[in-house]
Amino acid sequence: MAYIKPEILKKVKQVDLLTYLLNYQPDRLKKISHNTYCIRDHDSLHISNGLWNWQSMGIGGKSALDFLIKVDNYTFLEAANIIAENINVKAPEYVPYSEKERDKKLQIPQRAKTDQNAIDYLLSRGISFNIIKHCIDHYLLYENEYFSPSTNKVYQNVAFIGWDKKTNKPRHIALRGINQDFIGDATGSDKRYSFCIESSNPDCDTVHINEAPIDVLSQATLFEQDNKEFNHEHILSLTGIYAPRNDTKEIKIPLALQQFLIDHPKIKNIIFHLDLDKVGRQATALIIEIMKLKLPEYTCYDDPPKYYKDTNDNLCMRLGIAKVKSRSKMDNKEYTR
Structure with a gap:
């Protein structure tokens, strides 16, 4: 046919x-x-x-x-x-x-002996070493190692951990390939609990929303570049977004944002930094629209990357770093947890 x-x-x-x-x-x-x-x-x-x-x-x-x-x-x-x-x-x-899937047990991916490959990778993406160290020290990220019997090769990922504040347990792990273009979630991950850098200020009333964990780290680095504390305000990852099909306006408030607002009742301002592409622009507009309708007590702002696709692109261009596939590792002292 x-x-x-x-x-x-x-x-x-x-x-x-x-x-x-x-x-x-x-x-x-x-x-x-x-x-x-x-x-x-x-x-x-x-x-x-x-x-x-x-x-x-x-x-x-x-x-x-x-x-x-x-x-x-x-x-x-x-x-x-x-x-x-x-x-x-x-x-x-x-x-x-089933909706019951969200209550299944999270399977923690194997940790590598050191986090050096993850550190090198994140540095190559322009992320501040100070922020990387903070995240490793607070068990917000680590290096995952996976051996594939079919290829007889070892693959490394950066594992970004999302925590349940009530139980103080990890509930979501986003994986990003270091030596290959792999993106995925660990089995049993609950998208309500996505990767987040919380503010050091317990009275903070503002959260910045990014699509991917690497964008959260990039946002924190940009704050540092602007002579601010990298965690002066909350920064949350949605671990990806979607655009509604057929140009309809059917979209839900992301689960990670819903849970974050439950866990942080002092929040008043939500600043969206979603990607500067069709999906990111459409999703932002519709999420803000439904927020105004269902949760009018929050003030929402749209602050996308100014010239490049995402927050990490903006950071890399600001630092003069080439695109990912042509980046080389930067020199730094070895840091292991």
């Missing part, structure tokens, strides 16, 4: 990878924990919470279509037709992602 109808393609794109494999290729799946699977022919490719990540290759996604193209090397049309033919033979039974 050289052409696929739009209505069929729409159905194809709705099929997530776990649903596809459970329905049509169950022999490829291996369950490794409560709600996490790996692929038997690629053991470093994990499926959890509706998403898949192939850590050793630094790629991931949600849909079965993406998987067939990126992993099984089909063309777009070939992959779409494979899924469409399977759907035509047997309608898929979708896998529900």
Whole structure:
């Protein structure tokens, strides 16, 4: 088939990878924990919470279509037709992602012997060593090490930890690849408790909102660059955002922000620094709109990066640091926890 109808393609794109494999290729799946699977022919490719990540290759996604193209090397049309033919033979039974999943136990990724690779990586992104040391000392980040039997290689990630203030336990860990373009969450992560640098002032009434943990560190570094205490105000990561489909206005207040406001009742001002792209701009406008409607007691401000995509880009350009892929490690004294 050289052409696929739009209505069929729409159905194809709705099929997530776990649903596809459970329905049509169950022999490829291996369950490794409560709600996490790996692929038997690629053991470093994990499926959890509706998403898949192939850590050793630094790629991931949600849909079965993406998987067939990126992993099984089909063309777009070939992959779409494979899924469409399977759907035509047997309608898929979708896998529900229960609200109870947010209460499952967080699996802490293995810590490396030192945090040196993480430190070097963050320094290469322009982050202040003073802020990195603060985060390591307060167990807000560390270096995660992962060995892949399929490639016989060791991969490192920076692990950014989000804490539950009531229980004083880690509840969310965002992972960012050091030597590959991997981004993901540790199994069992609860997005209500995202990475945050809290203010040193117990009466602080302002929180700065960024998309990614690296942007939180960048925001803190920019404060330091402006001769302010890096933690004079709260800085929170949403660990990613999304834009509503079909240009609708259906969007929710991010879970991390909702929880933060519960845990910090003195907050009055919320300053958004989301990305300077279509998704970031659209999400900011809609979140502020719904905040005014549902939580009018807060004053919201939109303060995006002025010229570059995100807060870290702004910091790097300010420091004269090249783009990530061409950056080299900076000299510093070894620091281990």
